[in-house]
Amino acid sequence: MELTADVRPDTETALAETIKAAAATKTSLEIAGGGSKRAIGRPTNATSLVSTRGLRGITLYEPNEMVMSARSGTLLSEVQSVLAKSNQMLAFEPLELAGVVGGDARHATIGGIFATNASGPRRLSAGAARDHLMGIRGVNGRGEIFKNGGRVMKNVTGVDLCKGLSGSWGTLAVFSEVTFKVMPKPPASTTLVLLGLSDEIAVEVLCSVMGTPYEITAAVHIQQQLAVTLDHMGLRGQGKSVTAFRLEAPPKSIAYRRDKLTAALRVYGQLHDLEQKSSEMFWDEMTRLSVFEGSDHPLWKLSTAPGKGPAVVAAISRYMPVSALYDWSGGLVWIDVPVTSDAGAADVRRVIASHGGHATLIRADAATRAATDVFQTLEPGVQRLSQKLKATFDPANILNPGRMYVAF
Helix, strand or coil: CCCCEEEEECHHHHHHHHHHHHHHHHCCCEEEECCCCCCCCCCCCCCCCEEECCCCCCEEEECCCCCCEECCCCEHHHHHHHHHHCCCCCCCECCCCCHHCCHHHHEEEEEHHHHHEEECCHHHHHHHHHHEEEEEEEEEECCCCEEEECCCCCCCCCCCCHHHCCCCCCCCEEEEEEECCECCCCCEEEEEEEEEECCHHHHHHHHHHHHHCCCCEEEEEEEHHCCCCCHHHHHHHHCCCCCEEEECHHHHHHHHHHHHHHHHHHHHCEEECCHHHHHHHHHHHHHHCHHHCCCCEEEEEECCCHHHHHHHHHHHHHCCEEEEEEEHHHHHHECCCCCCCCHHHHHHHHHHHCCCCEEEEECCCCHHHHHHHCCCCCCCCHHHHHHHHHHHHCCCCCCCCCCCCCCC
């Protein structure tokens, strides 16, 4: 089968034939869904682009069982629209980075969400995207079709490929179909906001409320210089940092929890409410990181212990100006930094090494990404395991070669 510059198989069999032909000739392939995240990771310099956009359609949806199956190229927006009609949702609140890396969020696919493990603010309470993945069908780098998991979440013997392949960014296999659990939408929601807190105090508050019995489902802190760029006019107009956490429950329960939290947090200042529509608008911004859109500054994703987030940002700030958004109660920190030859990688990784955690370069120009370790350098033991996985799934190294690690 002859490969073209842009291949869009419309069946799983055609996808397998495409990859098998590439493996036979050692033709490198860039794997993409809708292409909304193509500018994340190291450039692959692949010979051909293989897109799953031709693999579309919801193949199973049982609202009562709260399970859905969809071909990998099905648009995320279509999945969410169908779920909304039954008052259901993807509980992990998919993170869509298209807007911050110059992509088009309208093209985001459900397969791409799981391939990148793109988890949004509710990951704090509901788990990551991979935790909701129940079954997969896919094609490995040999052109072999495989399946794993099913329609029921249960403990089984053997290897859980769902979790292992979710977050591999198309370097091990190409999803052709995904099966995932869905959840009912909460009956009501509100967001409680404190204004003007420092990073240290804000994270102290967020960690404190997460330790209460009031079931917070999302918790963020946005520095003042970013908060003034929010689309949410009410918060933007305050001109102060924003510390926000979300309650989702029946209205009476929300009122009770709000009153309890207001009393407990009185020492930190006045607690403001965002009612449901306003609350939804705010968290929609958080799922697309709107405060980082429209910039060419390098953007880093830092994962660390929640209590260490402010110290990490302060340490990096000694080397360069930093603007930060803290998510997951401070355990996930997004920072943008000035444009430099290495996007600040040397200093960022030095700080992460001393404080603990991981750093991923999300946004930078292609030349910088090609010369920089975009993903966290693996420890030797993990590196050896990753190489074995790559050799098993993609022995010819044709799937997104080099996108995650130089060694691949």
